[in-house]
Amino acid sequence: MSEARFLKNAFASYxxxxxxxxxxxxxxxxxxxxxxxxxxxLVIRHRRFSxxxxxxxFVNSLAPADIMCSTAIYERPDEPMERKGWLGAELxxxxxxxxxxxxxxxxxxxxxxxxxxESGWGLGIAKCPACGGKVEEIKWFCExxxxxxxxxxxxxxxxxxxDFGFSESEILLCFSGHRGFHVHVLSDEVxxxxxxxxxxxxxxxxxxxxxxxxxxxxxxxxxPMLTSGGWRGRVARRIYDLLFEKAREDERISPILEKxxxxxxxxxxxxxxxxxxxxxxxRAKEEVATHVDSVVTTDLHRIMRLPGTLHxxxxxxxxxxxxxxxxxxxxxxxxxxxxxxxxxxxxxAPIPEIRLWNEAYGPFERGQRVDAPKALGVLLIxxxxxxxxx
Amino acid sequence: MTSWSKRDFAKYPFSPQAxxxxxxxxxxxxxxxxxxxxxxxxRAINRAxxxxxxxxxxPKWDDxxxxxxxxxxxxxxxxxxxxxxxxxxxxxxxxxRAHLLLQEEDIEKLIKLAExxxxxxxxxxxxEGFRLAVGLLHYLRNASxxxxxxxxxxNREVKLGEVFVTKAExxxxxxxxxxxxxxxxxxxxxxxxxxxxxxxxLRGEVxxxxxxxxxxxxxxxxxxxxxxxxxKNIIRKISETxxxxxxxxxxxxxxxxxxxxxxxxIISIFRGLSDFDEGKTRYQVExxxxxxxxxxxxxxxxxxxxxxxxLCVGWDTRCGGVRHPLAYYMKASKKGAK
Numbered sequence: 089m090s091e092a093r094f095l096k097n098a099f100a101s102y103x104x105x106x107x108x109x110x111x112x113x114x115x116x117x118x119x120x121x122x123x124x125x126x127x128x129x130l131v132i133r134h135r136r137f138s139x140x141x142x143x144x145x146f147v148n149s150l151a152p153a154d155i156m157c158s159t160a161i162y163e164r165p166d167e168p169m170e171r172k173g174w175l176g177a178e179l180x181x182x183x184x185x186x187x188x189x190x191x192x193x194x195x196x197x198x199x200x201x202x203x204x205x206e207s208g209w210g211l212g213i214a215k216c217p218a219c220g221g222k223v224e225e226i227k228w229f230c231e232x233x234x235x236x237x238x239x240x241x242x243x244x245x246x247x248x249x250x251d252f253g254f255s256e257s258e259i260l261l262c263f264s265g266h267r268g269f270h271v272h273v274l275s276d277e278v279x280x281x282x283x284x285x286x287x288x289x290x291x292x293x294x295x296x297x298x299x300x301x302x303x304x305x306x307x308x309x310x311x312p313m314l315t316s317g318g319w320r321g322r323v324a325r326r327i328y329d330l331l332f333e334k335a336r337e338d339e340r341i342s343p344i345l346e347k348x349x350x351x352x353x354x355x356x357x358x359x360x361x362x363x364x365x366x367x368x369x370x371r372a373k374e375e376v377a378t379h380v381d382s383v384v385t386t387d388l389h390r391i392m393r394l395p396g397t398l399h400x401x402x403x404x405x406x407x408x409x410x411x412x413x414x415x416x417x418x419x420x421x422x423x424x425x426x427x428x429x430x431x432x433x434x435x436x437a438p439i440p441e442i443r444l445w446n447e448a449y450g451p452f453e454r455g456q457r458v459d460a461p462k463a464l465g466v467l468l469i470x471x472x473x474x475x476x477x478x
Numbered sequence: 479m480t481s482w483s484k485r486d487f488a489k490y491p492f493s494p495q496a497x498x499x500x501x502x503x504x505x506x507x508x509x510x511x512x513x514x515x516x517x518x519x520x521r522a523i524n525r526a527x528x529x530x531x532x533x534x535x536x537p538k539w540d541d542x543x544x545x546x547x548x549x550x551x552x553x554x555x556x557x558x559x560x561x562x563x564x565x566x567x568x569x570x571x572x573x574x575r576a577h578l579l580l581q582e583e584d585i586e587k588l589i590k591l592a593e594x595x596x597x598x599x600x601x602x603x604x605x606e607g608f609r610l611a612v613g614l615l616h617y618l619r620n621a622s623x624x625x626x627x628x629x630x631x632x633n634r635e636v637k638l639g640e641v642f643v644t645k646a647e648x649x650x651x652x653x654x655x656x657x658x659x660x661x662x663x664x665x666x667x668x669x670x671x672x673x674x675x676x677x678x679x680l681r682g683e684v685x686x687x688x689x690x691x692x693x694x695x696x697x698x699x700x701x702x703x704x705x706x707x708x709x710k711n712i713i714r715k716i717s718e719t720x721x722x723x724x725x726x727x728x729x730x731x732x733x734x735x736x737x738x739x740x741x742x743x744i745i746s747i748f749r750g751l752s753d754f755d756e757g758k759t760r761y762q763v764e765x766x767x768x769x770x771x772x773x774x775x776x777x778x779x780x781x782x783x784x785x786x787x788x789l790c791v792g793w794d795t796r797c798g799g800v801r802h803p804l805a806y807y808m809k810a811s812k813k814g815a816k
Binding site: 250284 | 607614615618619621622623627628630631632633634635636637638639640642
C-alpha cells in the first residue's frame, strides 16, 4: 500500500465515526471551503456546500488531508475571489509556536533528501550536504513550544475578554492540530470590521505603536494606576510584579513598592532605577504583548482549518476547547484521536522523542524499524519522516 | 431632554429623526421652485456650492425649518451632478459642520445623537478625566484611519469593550461617522425639469473640479501622465477616499518634492484628505523638502520598500528595469517629450 493510500484510509475511517466533532460554521452556505488531498497533494478551493450533511458526504467520499473553511461569508462563495461579494468575516487569531519566539525549534527540526535519501538534524538546511539536492524540512513540536503557544493564547483570551469585552460564548477556541491555537470571535458585530480596524486590533495585541509617554510612564504625565484599563494598567501591573521580584535582591526597591498605592510613583521609580527603568518598560511591554500572526488577522479572505477536523500533517485533531479549560488542555492526550492498533514503519529522517497519551516514543534514527500505534504512524508518515513497512 | 426640537433637526439634518420629520411635512421635490420655498432653494444651492468648493459649510442660520429643508435639497442637487469628487467634498463639508456644532453641544445630546442616529454604544463616565466610553467597534470604525499616535487603540484606555474618550474626541469620531453615512446616501436622482437650471448653474460653478485640478498639475511642472502607477494610486486614493496611511503620505510628498513640484502644488493634492490641515501639511512638506528642521531633503522610498509595505500596485510596461519610482518618472517624461 502506498503511504498516501494508508493516510487516506486512516482519515476515512476516522471521519466515518468522528465527523461529529467538527464544528458547523454559521451561514454554511455562504462559506468558501477548501481541501487538500493526500497523494497528488491537490488543492481544491472555492467549494460551496448548501448544508452540513453535504459537506459530511463530501468528506466521507474524499477523505481529504485538510478541511479548510473561509472566515468570511460571501454572496457567491463558489466564484473566483473578485466575484465572491464579501459580506463580512469573523475576527480570527492564529498563535503558532513559530511566532512565539521559543528557541527549541532549531533543536527539533530535521531534514530529508528525496533524491539520495540522506537525512539529519538542522533548521534552514537548503541543500543536501551529500548530493546537493533540495531537501524537505520537517518541523517537529515539543512540550516546550506547545506550552509557550498555550501561554500566548491564554494572554490573548485575557485581552479579548477584559479589554475588548467579548464573552466566552462569542469565542471559539481550538488547537490548530500542529504547533498552535486558533481563536475565532464569532459575534455578529465584528463581521463588518474593515482591514484597517483589524490592523489596529493586531497592533494593540502586539503593542505596536505603543507610546510610553502618552500612557503616563514618563515624569510629568498622568501616572498610570494598577487598575487602569488597557496597556496603561497592564504595563503598570507587570512593572509592579517585576519590581516585587527584584525587591528580594535589591533593597532600593522596597521603598518604591511601599509608596505605590493604586497610582504608580513614576518619578520615584525612575529616580531609583535610572536608565534601567526604560529597559524595564520594554521588558514589561514584551511580556504583556501576545504574539499573534498579524497576516492572518488582517486577511479578510482567509481560509482556516475547520475546527474539529484532522490536521493533514499530523493526524491530530484541531480540537475545540472551552476557553476556561485551556489551562489543563493537553494536546498530546486530547488531540490524539486515531487508534492505538499497531503499524510498522521504517524511519527516513531523525525523529525526536514524542509523547502520545502518556507514553514516550523515540527518539528514532534513520533506518530504524518501529512498531508504532497508528496515531504515531500517521504522524511520522504524514510528516515525511517514515515510510510504511509492507 | 427626551425629544428632539426643530433646532436639533436643523443642526443634525442627517439623523433619521430629522428625515422622519421632513417626511411628515409632506413637502415634495416639485414644490421647491414655488415662491414660498425660494429661501429653501437658495440656502440649498449655497450649501451645496460652499460644501463642494471649500469643503466647509458655515453653521449659521436664522430659520430652523429653512435650514433643515435645505439639507435634503442640497443632497439631491449634489447627487444629480453625478460627480464622485463633488459628493466626497460635500460629505466632508457636512461632517465638519456637524463637528463644529457637536463641540458646542452638551454631553447628553451628543450621546443621544450617537445612539439614535448611528446606533453607537456610548455612555457618560467619569474616569481619569475622560467623560465618555464608546463601544470598541464604533471607536475602531472611525478612528482607525487617523494618524496621530494618540488615536491608536494601543495608547487608549480600553476596558471591557469600551474606549474612553473626551467629549471633543467623541465629536471628532462622529464627524467621520457623518461623512461615511452621507457618502452612502448619494444615489442617482431624477430631478424635475424646473430644477435643471439650478443643477446646471451648480455644475458650472463646481463641476469638473477634479479634472481641472489634474490638468492644472500637468500645466505647471508635473507631468501627470508620466507618474508611476504606485504614485498615481495614492493620488487616486486621496481624492476618492480622503484617507492615506502615513507611509503613503510620505511617499507621495517626497516623490513630488523630488519631481520638482512646488510646495503649493503638493498641498493642493493633500487637500483631498479628510483630516487635511493646511498649516500642518505645509510644515511637513517643507520639512521633507529640506526647507526646515534638519535641512535634509528626504528621498522617496525605492520599489523594494514600497513592495514590503504593500504600496507597489504592480507592473506596467515602463516598470521594467526600474528600481525606483523616480527612475520610472524620468524615463516616462523623456519618452513623452520626444
